[in-house]
Amino acid sequence: GNSVTQMEGPVTLSEEAFLTINCTYTATGYPSLFWYVQYPGEGLQLLLKATKADDKGSNKGFEATYRKETTSFHLEKGSVQVSDSAVYFCALSDLYNQGGKLIFGQGTELSVKP
Amino acid sequence: GAGVSQSPRYKVAKRGQDVALRCDPISGHVSLFWYQQALGQGPEFLTYFQNEAQLDKSGLPSDRFFAERPEGSVSTLKIQRTQQEDSAVYLCASSHGGQGADGYTFGSGTRLTVV
Numbered sequence: 001g002n003s004v005t006q007m008e009g010p011v012t013l014s015e016e017a018f019l020t021i022n023c024t025y026t027a028t029g030y031p032s033l034f035w036y037v038q039y040p041g042e043g044l045q046l047l048l049k050a051t052k053a054d055d056k057g058s059n060k061g062f063e064a065t066y067r068k069e070t071t072s073f074h075l076e077k078g079s080v081q082v083s084d085s086a087v088y089f090c091a092l093s094d095l096y097n098q099g100g101k102l103i104f105g106q107g108t109e110l111s112v113k114p
Numbered sequence: 115g116a117g118v119s120q121s122p123r124y125k126v127a128k129r130g131q132d133v134a135l136r137c138d139p140i141s142g143h144v145s146l147f148w149y150q151q152a153l154g155q156g157p158e159f160l161t162y163f164q165n166e167a168q169l170d171k172s173g174l175p176s177d178r179f180f181a182e183r184p185e186g187s188v189s190t191l192k193i194q195r196t197q198q199e200d201s202a203v204y205l206c207a208s209s210h211g212g213q214g215a216d217g218y219t220f221g222s223g224t225r226l227t228v229v
Contacts, residue, residue, distance in 0.1 A: 004156075036220075043118075044157070044205065044220040089156050101147060101170065102207075102218070104156030 002027045006090045006105035013080055013112050021075040021108045023064075023090035031092040033057075033066050033073040034102070038087045047075075047088070080112045116140075118221035120206050126227045127196045135191045135224045139208030143219075146189050148181055149205040151223070157205055163189060196228045 007022040025033065035047040035057070048057030053068035062077045073090060090105040119138040127133050139146050145164055149157035150173075159173040165186035174181070178197075183189040193200055203223040210217055 041222075043222040044207075046218065091156075100145070101159045101162055101173075102149075102157070103159070106156045107154070 002029075002031065002092060002094055002103050004090050004092055004103055004105040006088075006108050009087075009107070009109035011108060011110050013110070015082055015112055015114050016079045017112075019075070019077040019080045019084075019110070021088055021090075021110070023073045023075065023105060025071050025073065025090075025092050027071075027092060027094055029094045031094040033064070034091040034093065035062070035064055035073070035075050036089040036091060036104075038089065038107075040086070044089065080110070082112045082114055085110055085112045118206055118208050118219050120204075120221035120224050122224060123222065124225050124227075126229060129197060129228055130195050131228075132192065132194045133196055133226065135193075135204050135226070137189045137191070137206030137208075137221060139187065139189070139206070140210075140219055141187075143208035143210050144186075145209045145211065146183060147207045147218070148189070148191050149207065150175075151203040151205055153202070160191070160204075193226075196226075198228050201226055201228045 003026045005024050032051045034049045036044045037047045048059040050057040050066035056065045064073050064075045087107045087109045089107045091102045093102050121136045147162050148160040151157040161181045162170040163183040178194045180192045203225045205223045207218040207220045
């Protein structure tokens with residue numbers, strides 16, 4: 001079945017450091033890929049998405065490229081801020097095979113120190 | 115409302131007690147999903163409604179879990195005879211479209227603790 005695997009946390013970085021959070025997926029169809037972010041005490045928020053191979057999603061300085069050949073959707077940011085501290089979830093949705101429900105990775109906690 | 119509202123925000127239940135968790139989706143949103151998020155894990159799908167029809171309940175972990183959305187708006191997730199393994203955050207999400215994850219809005223969740 002479909003699944004998502006992301007790198008384990010916590011990830012601790014200094015402010016202005018480069019961020020990569022790895023995400024790989026397994027899917028039988030042609031899924032859409034997502035990154036969600038969960039700030040402390042808040043609900044899940046969509047950070048960015050990509051709906052087909054080679055698409056790049058971007059938002060708030062974060063980017064991720066849908067790589068079908070490596071089944072990956074790694075999240076990157078060139079210069080993190082303390083306010084980026086949160087838990088990040090990679091997810092996929094296979095509209096045609098699973099009706100649009102999201103399948104999430106286990107989450108990666110990011111802590112950015114001043 | 116402006117967002118997806120879930121209540122209560124926190125619930126402590128004694129083992130064996132029945133609980134009911136409420137989700138008020140964004141007005142006019144057709145699709146509604148319930149997810150279960152255990153501590154330190156990603157959310158896991160429970161069930162999906164399109165209007166009042168429950169189209170997928172494959173994620174419900176046992177027959178103690180029941181969800182309804184009788185008028186196609188507010189939804190209730192009921193857990194009967196709660197067990198400790200039911201302790202988790204229960205998330206509700208809604209979207210305007212009939213299918214697809216492009217426009218989901220998540221609520222803040224209900225944290226259920228079974229003691």
